[in-house]
Amino acid sequence: MIDMPILACMGMALLIYFLLSENIASREVEKIKCSKCKHEIDSSYEFCPKCQEKLKESCRKCNSKIDTNWRYCPYCGNIKKSR
Numbered sequence: 001m002i003d004m005p006i007l008a009c010m011g012m013a014l015l016i017y018f019l020l021s022e023n024i025a026s027r028e029v030e031k032i033k034c035s036k037c038k039h040e041i042d043s044s045y046e047f048c049p050k051c052q053e054k055l056k057e058s059c060r061k062c063n064s065k066i067d068t069n070w071r072y073c074p075y076c077g078n079i080k081k082s083r
Contacts, residue, residue, distance in 0.1 A: 035069055 030043040036053040046056045046065070056065045061078035072079055 031040050032043045033040055034048040034051060034053055034055065037048060037051040039048060039050040041048055041050075041055075047054055054068055057068050058064070059066050059073040059076060059078055060080075062073060062076040064073060064075040066073050066075070066080075070080065
């Protein structure tokens, strides 16, 4: 017969495992395609590692990093100047 403390430890281990595995899965990086060369890259990149296209720039009003192709900053609503 299994002791109650052993069952409690096994239950806690399973709980910790599921919590950690869910947390790790949520950290997966979203992939996007470069607007110039169409190479698949991480959405966190500021430049394409294949063709060196600039992918992000700082908003002039709030300094948030935004996609160079966006017309507006999604954080403050600032309208960007044309490229």
